[in-house]
Amino acid sequence: xxxxxxxxxxxxxxxxxxxxxxxxxxxxxxxxxxxxxxxxxxxxxxxxxxxxxxxxxxxxxxxxxxxxxxxxxxxxxxxxxxxxxxxxxxxxxxxxxxxxxxxxxxxxxxxxxxxxxxxxxxxxxxxxxxxxxxxxxxxxxxxxxxxxxxxxxxxxxxxxxxxxxxxxxxxxxxxxxxxxxxxxxxxxxxxxxxxxxxxxxxxxxxxxxxxxxxxxxxxxxxxxxxxxxxxxxxxxxxxxxxxxxxxxxxxxxxxxxxxxxxxxxxxxxxxxxxxxxxxxxxxxxxxxxxxxxxxxxxxxxxxxxxxxxxxxxxxxxxxxxxxxxxxxxxxxxxxxxxxxxxxxxxxxxxxxxxxxxxxxxxxxxxxxxxxxxxxxxxxxxxxxxxxxxxxxxxxxxxxxxxxxxxxxxxxxxxxxxxxxxxxxxxxxxxxxxxxxxxxxxxxxxxxxxxxxxxxxxxxxxxxxxxxxxxxxxxxxxxxxxxxxxxxxxxxxxxxxxxxxxxx
Amino acid sequence: xxxxxxxxxxxxxxxxxxxxxxxxxxxxxxxxxxxxxxxxxxxxxxxxxxxxxxxxxxxxxxxxxxxxxxxxxxxxxxxxxxxxxxxxxxxxxxxxxxxxxxxxxxxxxxxxxxxxxxxxxxxxxxx
Numbered sequence: 164x165x166x167x168x169x170x171x172x173x174x175x176x177x178x179x180x181x182x183x184x185x186x187x188x189x190x191x192x193x194x195x196x197x198x199x200x201x202x203x204x205x206x207x208x209x210x211x212x213x214x215x216x217x218x219x220x221x222x223x224x225x226x227x228x229x230x231x232x233x234x235x236x237x238x239x240x241x242x243x244x245x246x247x248x249x250x251x252x253x254x255x256x257x258x259x260x261x262x263x264x265x266x267x268x269x270x271x272x273x274x275x276x277x278x279x280x281x282x283x284x285x286x287x288x289x290x291x292x293x294x295x296x297x298x299x300x301x302x303x304x305x306x307x308x309x310x311x312x313x314x315x316x317x318x319x320x321x322x323x324x325x326x327x328x329x330x331x332x333x334x335x336x337x338x339x340x341x342x343x344x345x346x347x348x349x350x351x352x353x354x355x356x357x358x359x360x361x362x363x364x365x366x367x368x369x370x371x372x373x374x375x376x377x378x379x380x381x382x383x384x385x386x387x388x389x390x391x392x393x394x395x396x397x398x399x400x401x402x403x404x405x406x407x408x409x410x411x412x413x414x415x416x417x418x419x420x421x422x423x424x425x426x427x428x429x430x431x432x433x434x435x436x437x438x439x440x441x442x443x444x445x446x447x448x449x450x451x452x453x454x455x456x457x458x459x460x461x462x463x464x465x466x467x468x469x470x471x472x473x474x475x476x477x478x479x480x481x482x483x484x485x486x487x488x489x490x491x492x493x494x495x496x497x498x499x500x501x502x503x504x505x506x507x508x509x510x511x512x513x514x515x516x517x518x519x520x521x522x523x524x525x526x527x528x529x530x531x532x533x534x535x536x537x538x539x540x541x542x543x544x545x546x547x548x549x550x551x552x553x554x555x556x557x558x559x560x561x562x563x564x565x566x567x568x569x570x571x572x573x574x575x576x577x578x579x580x581x582x583x584x585x586x587x588x589x590x591x592x593x594x595x596x597x598x599x600x601x602x603x604x605x606x607x608x609x610x611x612x613x614x615x616x617x618x619x620x621x622x623x624x625x626x627x628x629x630x631x632x633x634x635x636x637x638x639x640x641x642x643x644x645x646x647x648x649x650x651x652x653x654x655x656x657x658x659x660x661x662x663x664x665x666x
Numbered sequence: 667x668x669x670x671x672x673x674x675x676x677x678x679x680x681x682x683x684x685x686x687x688x689x690x691x692x693x694x695x696x697x698x699x700x701x702x703x704x705x706x707x708x709x710x711x712x713x714x715x716x717x718x719x720x721x722x723x724x725x726x727x728x729x730x731x732x733x734x735x736x737x738x739x740x741x742x743x744x745x746x747x748x749x750x751x752x753x754x755x756x757x758x759x760x761x762x763x764x765x766x767x768x769x770x771x772x773x774x775x776x777x778x779x780x781x782x783x784x785x786x787x788x789x790x791x792x793x
Contacts, residue, residue: 268690268693271759272693272694272697272756275694275697275755275756276697276700276756278755279700279701279755292755293755296755296758306758306759309759310759310762310763313683313686313687313763313766314766316686317679317682317683317686318679320682322678322679322681322682323678323679323682326674326675326678327674330674330679458674
């Protein structure tokens with residue numbers, strides 16, 4: 164889910180031009196090749212299949228690069244990030260996959276046509292269609308690759324991935340046999356030069372094999388880093404079905420707003436799940452807030468003894484491994500003069516890390532370009548406010564509202580008891596729900612008014628072209644809303660830049 | 667089993683598998699119009715369109731009562747649809763994928779998963 168803008172259109176125009184450009188190149192390369200005149204006598208289906216095949220070879224090589232997280236992290240801090248949005252690497256990976264699907268279907272159906280004609284028009288070669296389909300290297304490996312693609316694609320859709328990450332993760336590792344089939348796809352040398360008999364494949368292995376090796380090296384690096392000494396030092400069970408894990412790992416250096424991958428072998432040996440880091444380096448540990456939503460998180464909670472009633476004694480501390488840190492847009496918060504942090508539900512974790520960092524910076528009186536920070540926390544039920552209540556309370560005490568404004572919103576329905584409690588306690592100094600000085604709003608924010616008042620609060624003397632960073636983490640629907648209202652409120656003087664995070 | 671809120675439901679995956687199997691069969695059926703016996707092309711086009719109508723879901727196809735909600739029936743129907751795709755090569759990949767989809771639907775049916783009400787648009791199931 165990426166916002167609809169000029170950059171996106173430019174990406175698609177360039178992307179598809181390259182795809183079809185390679186197709187056309189492969190098409191004519193085959194057509195104009197005198198050494199393959201025998202096969203070319205079949206007609207257009209041969210050129211089509213070869214053109215599509217060439218695109219596939221290129222795409223398969225490019226496909227692995229966006230998922231080499233360490234390479235992506237390296238490029239994130241380079242000039243390249245200003246030209247292409249490196250954070251959208253998974254978007255690129257998915258669109259390469261869609262292009263591969265399209266060209267795989269073109270390639271396969273063109274080849275089915277080819278095999279039919281090989282049997283009928285080129286009967287002198289003595290091949291039956293089913294023979295080429297299933298017994299030639301090309302046909303056999305091709306069909307295996309198609310079936311693998313079928314499983315990989317269907318399990319990668321959100322409907323399956325979010326419900327059971329395990330099926331997606333294990334199925335997606337079918338890419339290993341997929342790539343091996345790809346390496347051996349032209350092994351049978353079906354397409355031969357009629358002059359000297361040498362194989363005329365696409366030489367795609369020169370691209371796909373090195374990239375595959377790079378990816379393997381990346382995975383080895385991740386494993387090595389993950390096995391550095393790590394201890395789970397504390398587990399806190401918060402209301403709202405959320406666990407906080409505090410981990411100590413001396414070799415782990417991070418910045419506020421980054422995220423990590425965690426693996427708990429006793430819950431699942433092979434699964435790695437991404438979570439935003441909710442602590443700051445000054446605290447001396449790494450903490451993550453995990454909301455219990457699916458099977459892995461539920462089993463994690465059980466392993467940590469969260470569902471035991473009363474005091475838990477003798478719960479064995481499980482081994483944990485973390486990999487990272489990996490960059491996320493929230494890292495860039497301090498570069499903006501004015502910034503808005505929006506956290507919805509468990510998406511408040513990067514905001515928590517950044518706010519803690521703000522607290523420490525204020526404590527140290529550190530210099531930073533950031534002059535005004537707005538924090539919006541949208542929670543569906545009141546239990547969620549408990550996660551960071553103490554953090555916000557101490558922020559309110561130490562940091563003046565000229566710098567930090569805290570706005571909490573309760574967007575879900577309230578039970579009658581809660582409403583009565585609120586009404587009874589509403590005349591106290593602090594808000595009855597959050598015990599903060601700033602009052603909780605009920606219902607969803609009026610983003611139009613919010614953005615317009617933020618814009619109005621920026622003094623004209625702040626210079627032209629003040630960019631306001633809007634950092635959001637949470638469900639995708641709200642990202643669209645923020646993008647829409649942010650763009651609507653932007654003018655020549657103030658521009659709202661949406662930086663959003665999603666996994 | 668399926669009562670557990672966190673339990674994995676096979677039906678959405680079966681739905682996706684069947685949808686893409688339908689797409690593959692349709693493409694193969696179109697190619698096979700150029701093959702000798704046009705009858706198979708016609709039959710496979712029809713089966714593919716029926717599969718797509720069930721899985722999209724095309725408006726109206728989720729309101730056929732027992733026919734559209736019973737997963738056993740759907741699995742059996744798809745197993746039957748495999749047969750006309752077997753004689754000609756272009757539809758082979760599609761029917762192999764359809765077989766996987768039928769097996770997944772059967773597994774979902776055995777586990778007692780109900781066919782969930784189809785929401786408007788393609789909203790993914792909330793975790």
